[in-house]
Amino acid sequence: MAVLVTGGAGYIGSHAVAALAERGEEIVVVDNLQQGHRDAVTGGKLYVGDLRDADFLETVFKENKIDSVIHFAANSLVGESMTLPGKYYHNNVYGTLCLLEKMIEHNVLRIVFSSTAATYGEPENVPIDEFDRTLPTNAYGETKLAMEKMMKWFDVAHGLKYVSLRYFNAAGAHPDGKIGEDHSPETHLVPIVLQAALGKRPHISVFGEDYETPDGSCIRDYIHVSDLAEAHVLAVHRLRSGADSAIYNLGNGQGFSVKEVIDIARNVTGREIKAVIEPRRAGDPAVLVASSDRARKELGWEPKFASLEDIIRSAWGWHLANPEGYAKG
Incomplete structure (x- = not known):
């Protein structure tokens, strides 16, 4: 079946x-x-x-x-x-x-x-x-x-x-490096940050730094x-x-801020990633983090990639090998 x-x-x-x-x-x-x-x-x-x-x-x-x-x-x-x-x-x-x-x-x-x-x-x-x-x-x-x-x-x-x-x-990307993330247009933060590291974008936009969070930028689940x-x-x-x-x-239960994602991407890639502060986007909540306690208990789900650094490192490996995504020639 x-x-x-x-x-x-x-x-x-x-x-x-x-x-x-x-x-x-x-x-x-x-x-x-x-x-x-x-x-x-x-x-x-x-x-x-x-x-x-x-x-x-x-x-x-x-x-x-x-x-x-x-x-x-x-x-x-x-x-x-x-x-x-x-x-x-x-x-x-x-x-x-x-x-x-x-x-x-x-x-x-x-x-x-x-x-x-x-x-x-x-x-x-x-x-x-x-x-x-x-x-x-x-x-x-x-x-x-x-x-x-x-x-x-x-x-x-x-x-x-x-x-x-x-x-x-x-x-992130599959551990064997064969498949990864390739959207057009790209709207997800991690690949956008890595595109900036690859020089495919001039900078990464941070929409608001005056939220009630530790560093002022939005916090999200990854x-x-x-x-x-x-x-x-x-x-x-x-x-x-x-x-x-x-x-x-x-969810991961804690979340990471936009600025944390950029800083970790800089460490993982060893490249300068320019960040530009821009006005808030309408409707962006300060913090969006989901609890996965029920999934862990009833599905037996246990994430293997616990750290944001591990997630970004796997994504970086795929983007380095496939700077144009799945495009050929």
Whole structure:
């Protein structure tokens, strides 16, 4: 029986595919390659197509014996979601509806969902736990919350069991150096800082240094991408064991400031990275850190890359070897 990984050619999805392959799982990957890369898929069978294409999706399910799904496929740029909310509802929410309906049709009743801590919005507590209110402040987070709620009602109606994993910032690269992070445009802090170290950017912008944090810059969670991938695999195993649906946060529990990320990147790379202080961005909370106590207890999840230095060092190795990402020639 196979695990279907939607968005499996993307950054986190490709690392989940690698983690499944290391365990000898049969893997089916679906990706429209809008943001994903063929070269990032290191295992399984790749189908290039869109979840909203009913005939395409039927082919995938008919040609493979699928018992579980890991669902990454989604648009995920917060800023874009605020100017093009229709795009996010159509791709993220409608795309998920198409997937869930096809799963029910083929009696596939297990799904692990790549969600986001953006579902919480402005945090009530730090660190955030799974029982805090969900009040997204952007359309991206709202669509992810809608997808979670859809899964809940599919569970009620059809017995579809799901695990939703909420997290903030994935960073780093696979330990073997074969796959890493390559977005266009790039919006994540760690690769942007490393692009500045490579001379591909003139500087790194620090949006605000007057927050109520130790150094005045925003504090965020950073988790190594391979640790996130491991959590998705553990969630599949938990559902296979007969566990009920659940939601888990994945976080480091302490967080790192923007200035800390830049300083550690300077130490890791041995290069000067110019930082320019700019005005705050609207809607940026001072601190966003998630508690992962429940995931550690119930999934048995234990991150292997505990330090930010280790995370950035793995990312730096990949960017040095692949300064143009997956581009060839």
